[in-house]
Protein backbone atom coordinates (compact mmCIF):
# COMPACT_ATOMS: atom_id res chain seq x y z
CA UNK A 448 0.00 0.00 0.00
CA UNK A 449 1.51 3.36 -1.05
CA UNK A 450 1.94 6.03 1.58
CA UNK A 451 0.88 9.45 0.34
CA UNK A 452 1.97 12.58 2.15
CA UNK A 453 1.19 16.22 1.48
CA UNK A 454 4.47 17.96 0.74
CA UNK A 455 4.47 21.68 1.55
CA UNK A 456 7.38 22.13 -0.86
CA UNK A 457 5.50 20.85 -3.92
CA UNK A 458 2.04 21.79 -2.56
CA UNK A 459 0.67 18.37 -3.44
CA UNK A 460 0.09 14.90 -2.08
CA UNK A 461 2.92 12.65 -3.22
CA UNK A 462 3.74 8.97 -2.93
CA UNK A 463 6.40 8.70 -0.24
CA UNK A 464 9.58 7.11 -1.48
CA UNK A 465 12.52 7.08 0.96
CA UNK A 466 16.12 7.37 -0.26
CA UNK A 467 16.88 4.10 1.49
CA UNK A 468 14.04 1.88 2.78
CA UNK A 469 16.52 0.35 5.23
CA UNK A 470 17.13 3.78 6.77
CA UNK A 471 14.09 6.07 6.63
CA UNK A 472 14.86 9.42 8.26
CA UNK A 473 12.55 11.97 9.87
CA UNK A 474 13.26 15.18 11.78
CA UNK A 475 10.69 17.15 13.75
CA UNK A 476 11.58 20.51 15.29
CA UNK A 477 11.41 20.18 19.05
CA UNK A 478 10.71 22.62 21.87
CA UNK A 479 12.70 25.48 23.36
CA UNK A 480 12.77 24.40 27.00
CA UNK A 481 12.20 27.43 29.24
CA UNK A 482 8.65 26.85 30.54
CA UNK A 483 5.71 24.44 30.40
CA UNK A 484 4.42 23.39 26.96
CA UNK A 485 0.83 24.23 26.03
CA UNK A 486 -1.60 21.91 24.29
CA UNK A 487 -0.90 23.48 20.89
CA UNK A 488 2.73 22.36 21.32
CA UNK A 489 1.48 18.77 21.64
CA UNK A 490 0.02 18.70 18.14
CA UNK A 491 3.24 18.13 16.14
CA UNK A 492 4.70 15.43 18.43
CA UNK A 493 1.38 13.52 18.46
CA UNK A 494 0.68 13.93 14.71
CA UNK A 495 4.19 12.86 13.74
CA UNK A 496 4.22 10.09 16.34
CA UNK A 497 1.41 8.57 14.27
CA UNK A 498 3.64 8.92 11.19
CA UNK A 499 6.58 7.38 13.10
CA UNK A 500 4.40 4.40 14.06
CA UNK A 501 3.15 4.05 10.48
CA UNK A 502 6.69 4.19 9.02
CA UNK A 503 7.83 1.55 11.52
CA UNK A 504 4.92 -0.66 10.52
CA UNK A 505 5.76 -0.24 6.82
CA UNK A 506 9.57 -0.39 6.85
CA UNK A 507 10.29 -2.26 10.09
CA UNK A 508 11.08 -0.83 13.50
CA UNK A 509 14.84 -0.86 13.11
CA UNK A 510 14.70 0.85 9.70
CA UNK A 511 13.24 4.17 10.79
CA UNK A 512 15.35 6.88 12.40
CA UNK A 513 13.37 9.67 14.02
CA UNK A 514 15.14 12.68 15.51
CA UNK A 515 13.53 15.54 17.40
CA UNK A 516 15.72 18.17 18.97
CA UNK A 517 15.77 20.11 22.22
CA UNK A 518 16.63 23.80 21.88
CA UNK A 519 18.52 24.47 25.08
CA UNK A 520 20.10 27.80 24.15
CA UNK A 521 17.91 30.73 23.16
CA UNK A 522 17.05 34.32 24.08
CA UNK A 523 13.97 33.16 26.01
CA UNK A 524 16.03 30.72 28.09
CA UNK A 525 18.58 33.42 28.89
CA UNK A 526 15.73 35.75 29.87
CA UNK A 527 14.18 33.06 32.11
CA UNK A 528 17.56 32.52 33.80
CA UNK A 529 18.00 36.25 34.38
CA UNK A 530 14.48 36.57 35.77
CA UNK A 531 14.70 33.66 38.20
CA UNK A 532 18.38 33.89 39.07
CA UNK A 533 18.74 30.16 38.30
CA UNK A 534 21.45 28.67 36.06
CA UNK A 535 20.51 28.13 32.41
CA UNK A 536 21.28 24.38 32.66
CA UNK A 537 18.92 23.96 35.60
CA UNK A 538 16.03 25.61 33.76
CA UNK A 539 16.51 23.62 30.56
CA UNK A 540 16.92 20.28 32.40
CA UNK A 541 13.73 20.88 34.41
CA UNK A 542 11.52 21.82 31.45
CA UNK A 543 12.95 19.12 29.21
CA UNK A 544 12.02 16.52 31.83
CA UNK A 545 8.49 17.93 32.16
CA UNK A 546 8.12 18.03 28.37
CA UNK A 547 9.14 14.37 28.05
CA UNK A 548 6.76 13.35 30.84
CA UNK A 549 3.90 15.28 29.21
CA UNK A 550 4.52 13.56 25.86
CA UNK A 551 4.81 10.12 27.45
CA UNK A 552 1.38 10.68 29.06
CA UNK A 553 0.04 11.42 25.57
CA UNK A 554 1.32 8.06 24.35
CA UNK A 555 4.16 9.53 22.26
CA UNK A 556 7.01 7.07 21.60
CA UNK A 557 10.45 8.47 22.39
CA UNK A 558 12.19 9.52 19.15
CA UNK A 559 15.33 7.48 18.41
CA UNK A 560 17.45 10.60 18.73
CA UNK A 561 17.08 13.67 20.93
CA UNK A 562 19.94 16.01 19.94
CA UNK A 563 20.50 19.06 22.15
CA UNK A 564 21.57 22.32 20.53
CA UNK A 565 24.37 22.86 23.05
CA UNK A 566 25.95 19.51 22.04
CA UNK A 567 26.24 20.60 18.39
CA UNK A 568 27.75 24.10 18.56
CA UNK A 569 30.86 22.87 16.70
CA UNK A 570 28.74 21.58 13.82
CA UNK A 571 26.88 24.89 13.66
CA UNK A 572 30.14 26.87 13.48
CA UNK A 573 31.32 24.54 10.70
CA UNK A 574 28.23 25.19 8.55
CA UNK A 575 28.44 28.94 9.15
CA UNK A 576 32.13 28.88 8.11
CA UNK A 577 31.21 26.99 4.92
CA UNK A 578 28.50 29.56 4.17
CA UNK A 579 30.96 32.43 4.70
CA UNK A 580 33.55 30.68 2.48
CA UNK A 581 30.97 30.15 -0.27
CA UNK A 582 29.79 33.75 -0.17
CA UNK A 583 26.37 33.00 1.34
CA UNK A 584 27.10 34.63 4.69
CA UNK A 585 29.11 37.55 6.04
CA UNK A 586 30.32 38.73 9.43
CA UNK A 587 28.64 41.91 10.66
CA UNK A 588 28.83 44.02 13.80
CA UNK A 589 26.64 41.78 15.98
CA UNK A 590 27.48 38.38 14.56
CA UNK A 591 27.22 36.58 11.23
CA UNK A 592 24.34 37.06 8.79
CA UNK A 593 22.98 34.90 6.00
CA UNK A 594 23.02 36.75 2.68
CA UNK A 595 19.47 36.10 1.41
CA UNK A 596 19.94 37.55 -2.14
CA UNK A 597 22.84 35.10 -2.62
CA UNK A 598 20.37 32.22 -2.86
CA UNK A 599 18.43 32.23 -6.12
CA UNK A 600 15.48 30.13 -4.94
CA UNK A 601 15.16 31.51 -1.41
CA UNK A 602 11.49 31.44 -0.40
CA UNK A 603 10.56 28.30 -2.33
CA UNK A 604 9.00 26.55 0.69
CA UNK A 605 6.73 29.35 1.89
CA UNK A 606 6.20 31.08 -1.42
CA UNK A 607 6.32 34.38 0.46
CA UNK A 608 6.85 37.60 -1.37
CA UNK A 609 9.77 39.81 -0.55
CA UNK A 610 7.88 42.28 1.67
CA UNK A 611 6.61 39.44 3.88
CA UNK A 612 10.12 38.05 4.07
CA UNK A 613 11.51 41.35 5.25
CA UNK A 614 8.75 41.71 7.82
CA UNK A 615 9.42 38.16 9.01
CA UNK A 616 13.19 38.44 9.28
CA UNK A 617 14.19 38.71 12.90
CA UNK A 618 15.76 42.04 13.70
CA UNK A 619 17.88 41.21 16.73
CA UNK A 620 21.02 41.46 14.65
CA UNK A 621 20.28 44.58 12.74
CA UNK A 622 23.52 46.47 12.48
CA UNK A 623 25.29 45.98 9.20
CA UNK A 624 22.57 44.04 7.33
CA UNK A 625 23.27 44.16 3.60
CA UNK A 626 19.67 43.27 2.84
CA UNK A 627 16.65 43.69 5.14
CA UNK A 628 15.72 40.00 4.68
CA UNK A 629 19.13 38.74 5.91
CA UNK A 630 18.96 36.72 9.13
CA UNK A 631 21.32 35.82 11.96
CA UNK A 632 23.47 32.69 11.91
CA UNK A 633 25.66 33.68 14.85
CA UNK A 634 24.87 36.23 17.53
CA UNK A 635 27.68 38.03 19.33
CA UNK A 636 27.43 37.69 23.12
CA UNK A 637 26.24 40.73 25.04
CA UNK A 638 28.21 41.59 28.22
CA UNK A 639 25.21 40.85 30.45
CA UNK A 640 24.70 37.31 29.12
CA UNK A 641 25.79 34.31 31.19
CA UNK A 642 28.99 32.39 30.46
CA UNK A 643 27.13 29.12 29.93
CA UNK A 644 25.26 30.64 26.97
CA UNK A 645 28.33 31.76 25.01
CA UNK A 646 30.88 29.88 22.93
CA UNK A 647 34.11 30.79 21.14
CA UNK A 648 33.94 31.10 17.38
CA UNK A 649 35.99 32.57 14.54
CA UNK A 650 33.70 35.62 14.88
CA UNK A 651 34.13 36.08 18.60
CA UNK A 652 32.18 34.81 21.59
CA UNK A 653 28.50 34.27 21.01
CA UNK A 654 25.76 31.75 20.36
CA UNK A 655 24.02 30.31 17.33
CA UNK A 656 20.82 31.62 15.78
CA UNK A 657 17.81 29.34 16.17
CA UNK A 658 17.60 28.25 12.51
CA UNK A 659 21.22 27.07 12.23
CA UNK A 660 20.68 24.79 15.23
CA UNK A 661 18.30 22.55 13.30
CA UNK A 662 20.43 22.58 10.13
CA UNK A 663 23.41 21.35 12.15
CA UNK A 664 21.53 18.81 14.30
CA UNK A 665 19.64 17.28 11.38
CA UNK A 666 22.91 16.88 9.46
CA UNK A 667 24.81 15.47 12.44
CA UNK A 668 22.30 12.84 13.46
CA UNK A 669 20.49 12.00 10.17
CA UNK A 670 22.58 13.29 7.24
CA UNK A 671 22.69 16.10 4.68
CA UNK A 672 19.46 15.06 2.94
CA UNK A 673 16.70 13.61 5.08
CA UNK A 674 13.46 12.03 3.94
CA UNK A 675 10.91 13.89 6.05
CA UNK A 676 11.16 17.18 7.87
CA UNK A 677 8.11 18.20 9.86
CA UNK A 678 6.74 20.74 12.30
CA UNK A 679 3.93 23.19 12.92
CA UNK A 680 2.52 25.46 10.24
CA UNK A 681 4.03 28.48 12.00
CA UNK A 682 7.53 27.11 11.30
CA UNK A 683 7.25 27.24 7.49
CA UNK A 684 8.44 30.81 7.58
CA UNK A 685 10.94 31.87 8.63
CA UNK A 686 12.29 28.81 10.46
CA UNK A 687 12.10 26.09 7.82
CA UNK A 688 12.73 28.48 4.95
CA UNK A 689 15.96 29.49 6.65
CA UNK A 690 16.93 25.92 7.50
CA UNK A 691 16.64 25.16 3.78
CA UNK A 692 18.71 28.23 2.87
CA UNK A 693 21.52 27.31 5.27
CA UNK A 694 21.66 23.57 4.60
CA UNK A 695 21.23 23.70 0.83
CA UNK A 696 23.71 26.55 0.28
CA UNK A 697 26.26 24.78 2.51
CA UNK A 698 25.80 21.22 1.18
CA UNK A 699 24.59 21.77 -2.38
CA UNK A 700 21.77 19.23 -2.04
CA UNK A 701 18.16 19.20 -0.81
CA UNK A 702 17.80 19.35 2.96
CA UNK A 703 14.66 17.21 2.97
CA UNK A 704 12.53 15.57 0.29
CA UNK A 705 9.17 15.86 2.07
CA UNK A 706 8.11 18.81 4.22
CA UNK A 707 5.07 18.22 6.44
CA UNK A 708 3.25 20.82 8.52
CA UNK A 709 0.41 20.46 11.00
CA UNK A 710 -2.38 23.02 11.39
CA UNK A 711 -3.11 25.30 14.31
CA UNK A 712 -4.99 24.52 17.48
CA UNK A 713 -7.59 27.01 18.72
CA UNK A 714 -9.20 27.23 22.15
CA UNK A 715 -13.02 27.41 22.11
CA UNK A 716 -12.85 28.96 18.62
CA UNK A 717 -10.36 31.61 19.72
CA UNK A 718 -6.66 31.92 19.09
CA UNK A 719 -4.79 30.67 22.14
CA UNK A 720 -2.80 33.59 23.54
CA UNK A 721 -1.43 34.95 26.76
CA UNK A 722 -3.35 38.20 26.32
CA UNK A 723 -6.68 36.32 26.14
CA UNK A 724 -5.66 34.23 29.16
CA UNK A 725 -6.77 31.02 27.43
CA UNK A 726 -3.44 29.19 27.21
CA UNK A 727 -3.90 25.61 28.44
CA UNK A 728 -0.79 23.74 29.53
CA UNK A 729 -0.46 20.01 28.81
CA UNK A 730 0.65 19.50 32.39
CA UNK A 731 -2.50 21.14 33.83
CA UNK A 732 -4.86 19.36 31.43
CA UNK A 733 -3.36 16.01 32.47
CA UNK A 734 -4.62 16.65 36.01
CA UNK A 735 -8.19 16.63 34.71
CA UNK A 736 -8.11 14.29 31.72
CA UNK A 737 -6.51 10.97 30.94
CA UNK A 738 -3.57 11.37 28.53
CA UNK A 739 -5.17 8.87 26.16
CA UNK A 740 -8.36 10.96 26.02
CA UNK A 741 -6.25 14.00 25.12
CA UNK A 742 -4.37 12.03 22.46
CA UNK A 743 -7.67 10.88 20.97
CA UNK A 744 -8.90 14.49 20.90
CA UNK A 745 -5.68 15.63 19.18
CA UNK A 746 -6.13 12.94 16.53
CA UNK A 747 -9.81 13.70 15.95
CA UNK A 748 -9.01 16.26 13.25
CA UNK A 749 -6.77 15.68 10.24
CA UNK A 750 -3.29 16.96 11.14
CA UNK A 751 -3.31 19.63 8.43
CA UNK A 752 -6.70 21.00 9.46
CA UNK A 753 -7.32 23.42 12.30
CA UNK A 754 -8.33 21.74 15.57
CA UNK A 755 -10.66 23.48 18.01
CA UNK A 756 -9.97 22.37 21.59
CA UNK A 757 -13.17 22.35 23.68
CA UNK A 758 -14.54 20.53 26.68
CA UNK A 759 -17.15 18.96 24.40
CA UNK A 760 -14.37 17.49 22.25
CA UNK A 761 -12.71 15.97 25.32
CA UNK A 762 -15.97 14.54 26.63
CA UNK A 763 -16.79 13.06 23.26
CA UNK A 764 -13.27 11.59 22.97
CA UNK A 765 -13.61 9.99 26.37
CA UNK A 766 -17.04 8.55 25.54
CA UNK A 767 -15.65 6.98 22.35
CA UNK A 768 -12.65 5.53 24.19
CA UNK A 769 -14.96 4.12 26.89
CA UNK A 770 -16.93 2.38 24.17
CA UNK A 771 -13.78 0.95 22.56
CA UNK A 772 -12.43 -0.33 25.88
CA UNK A 773 -15.81 -1.81 26.77
CA UNK A 774 -15.78 -3.76 23.51
CA UNK A 775 -12.32 -5.10 24.42
CA UNK A 776 -13.48 -6.01 27.95
CA UNK A 777 -16.48 -7.87 26.63
CA UNK A 778 -14.21 -10.13 24.56
CA UNK A 779 -12.74 -11.92 27.53
CA UNK A 780 -10.27 -14.01 25.50
CA UNK A 781 -6.64 -14.01 24.42
CA UNK A 782 -6.32 -11.83 21.30
CA UNK A 783 -4.93 -13.23 18.05
CA UNK A 784 -1.65 -11.74 16.86
CA UNK A 785 -2.76 -10.07 13.62
CA UNK A 786 -1.79 -7.12 11.42
CA UNK A 787 -3.56 -3.79 11.66
CA UNK A 788 -6.83 -3.84 9.68
CA UNK A 789 -6.59 -2.69 6.07
CA UNK A 790 -9.14 0.10 6.54
CA UNK A 791 -7.11 1.73 9.32
CA UNK A 792 -3.87 1.27 7.38
CA UNK A 793 -5.42 2.74 4.22
CA UNK A 794 -6.73 5.77 6.11
CA UNK A 795 -3.30 6.52 7.59
CA UNK A 796 -1.53 5.91 4.27
CA UNK A 797 -3.72 8.64 2.79
CA UNK A 798 -1.77 11.56 4.30
CA UNK A 799 -2.39 10.40 7.88
CA UNK A 800 -6.18 10.59 7.83
CA UNK A 801 -6.64 9.99 11.56
CA UNK A 802 -10.37 10.94 11.68
CA UNK A 803 -11.08 8.18 9.15
CA UNK A 804 -8.78 5.73 10.98
CA UNK A 805 -10.65 6.43 14.25
CA UNK A 806 -13.98 5.90 12.47
CA UNK A 807 -12.65 2.54 11.19
CA UNK A 808 -11.68 1.63 14.75
CA UNK A 809 -15.17 2.51 15.99
CA UNK A 810 -16.72 0.38 13.24
CA UNK A 811 -14.55 -2.52 14.42
CA UNK A 812 -15.92 -2.08 17.95
CA UNK A 813 -19.48 -2.15 16.58
CA UNK A 814 -18.67 -5.38 14.74
CA UNK A 815 -17.06 -6.82 17.88
CA UNK A 816 -20.08 -5.94 20.02
CA UNK A 817 -22.31 -7.99 17.72
CA UNK A 818 -19.90 -10.89 17.28
CA UNK A 819 -20.21 -14.31 18.90
CA UNK A 820 -17.44 -15.71 21.10
CA UNK A 821 -15.61 -17.76 18.41
CA UNK A 822 -14.88 -14.54 16.50
CA UNK A 823 -13.53 -12.68 19.54
CA UNK A 824 -9.82 -13.60 19.34
CA UNK A 825 -9.57 -12.31 15.76
CA UNK A 826 -11.63 -9.17 16.36
CA UNK A 827 -9.85 -8.35 19.58
CA UNK A 828 -6.51 -8.82 17.81
CA UNK A 829 -7.55 -6.46 15.02
CA UNK A 830 -8.71 -3.79 17.46
CA UNK A 831 -5.48 -4.00 19.45
CA UNK A 832 -3.31 -3.93 16.30
CA UNK A 833 -5.17 -0.82 15.08
CA UNK A 834 -4.70 0.66 18.54
CA UNK A 835 -0.94 0.03 18.46
CA UNK A 836 -0.68 1.81 15.12
CA UNK A 837 -2.62 4.78 16.47
CA UNK A 838 -1.06 4.81 19.94
CA UNK A 839 -4.39 3.97 21.57
CA UNK A 840 -6.03 1.11 23.54
CA UNK A 841 -2.76 -0.05 25.11
CA UNK A 842 -4.07 0.11 28.70
CA UNK A 843 -5.39 -3.04 30.30
CA UNK A 844 -9.17 -2.78 29.68
CA UNK A 845 -9.88 -3.74 33.30
CA UNK A 846 -7.50 -1.07 34.60
CA UNK A 847 -9.08 1.42 32.21
CA UNK A 848 -12.53 0.51 33.53
CA UNK A 849 -11.32 0.95 37.09
CA UNK A 850 -9.95 4.40 36.24
CA UNK A 851 -13.41 5.06 34.89
CA UNK A 852 -14.75 4.88 38.45
CA UNK A 853 -12.79 8.09 38.93
CA UNK A 854 -11.47 7.16 42.35
CA UNK A 855 -9.41 4.04 41.85
CA UNK A 856 -7.21 4.86 44.84
CA UNK A 857 -10.13 4.97 47.25
CA UNK A 858 -11.45 1.67 45.91
CA UNK A 859 -7.98 0.07 46.12
CA UNK A 860 -7.85 1.14 49.77
CA UNK A 861 -11.28 -0.39 50.48
CA UNK A 862 -10.27 -3.65 48.80
CA UNK A 863 -7.14 -3.71 50.95
CA UNK A 864 -9.24 -3.05 54.10
CA UNK A 865 -11.40 -6.02 53.17
CA UNK A 866 -8.32 -8.24 52.72
CA UNK A 867 -7.06 -7.12 56.13
CA UNK A 868 -10.47 -7.79 57.71
CA UNK A 869 -10.54 -11.30 56.28
CA UNK A 870 -7.03 -11.98 57.54
CA UNK A 871 -8.19 -10.87 60.98
CA UNK A 872 -11.20 -13.21 60.53
CA UNK A 873 -13.57 -10.24 60.82
CA UNK A 874 -15.86 -11.61 58.12
CA UNK A 875 -18.74 -9.27 58.99
CA UNK A 876 -16.55 -6.22 58.24
CA UNK A 877 -15.22 -7.85 55.05
CA UNK A 878 -18.74 -8.55 53.83
CA UNK A 879 -19.82 -5.04 54.62
CA UNK A 880 -17.08 -3.61 52.39
CA UNK A 881 -17.94 -6.02 49.61
CA UNK A 882 -21.59 -4.99 49.79
CA UNK A 883 -20.79 -1.26 49.86
CA UNK A 884 -18.64 -1.61 46.74
CA UNK A 885 -21.27 -3.76 45.00
CA UNK A 886 -23.79 -0.94 45.58
CA UNK A 887 -21.43 1.33 43.61
CA UNK A 888 -21.32 -1.23 40.81
CA UNK A 889 -17.88 -2.55 41.74
CA UNK A 890 -17.23 -6.26 41.83
CA UNK A 891 -14.39 -7.78 43.85
CA UNK A 892 -12.82 -10.88 42.36
CA UNK A 893 -10.90 -13.17 44.71
CA UNK A 894 -8.30 -15.36 43.08
CA UNK A 895 -5.11 -17.24 43.88
CA UNK A 896 -3.07 -14.06 43.22
CA UNK A 897 -5.18 -11.99 45.61
CA UNK A 898 -8.16 -9.73 45.11
CA UNK A 899 -8.82 -7.48 42.14
CA UNK A 900 -11.85 -5.40 41.28
CA UNK A 901 -13.73 -4.09 38.31
CA UNK A 902 -16.71 -1.97 37.44
CA UNK A 903 -19.63 -4.06 36.23
Ligand SMILES: [Zn+2]
Pocket residue numbers: 475476477661686690
Ligand atom coordinates in the same frame (compact mmCIF):
# COMPACT_ATOMS: atom_id res chain seq x y z
ZN1 LIG B 1 13.89 23.35 13.38
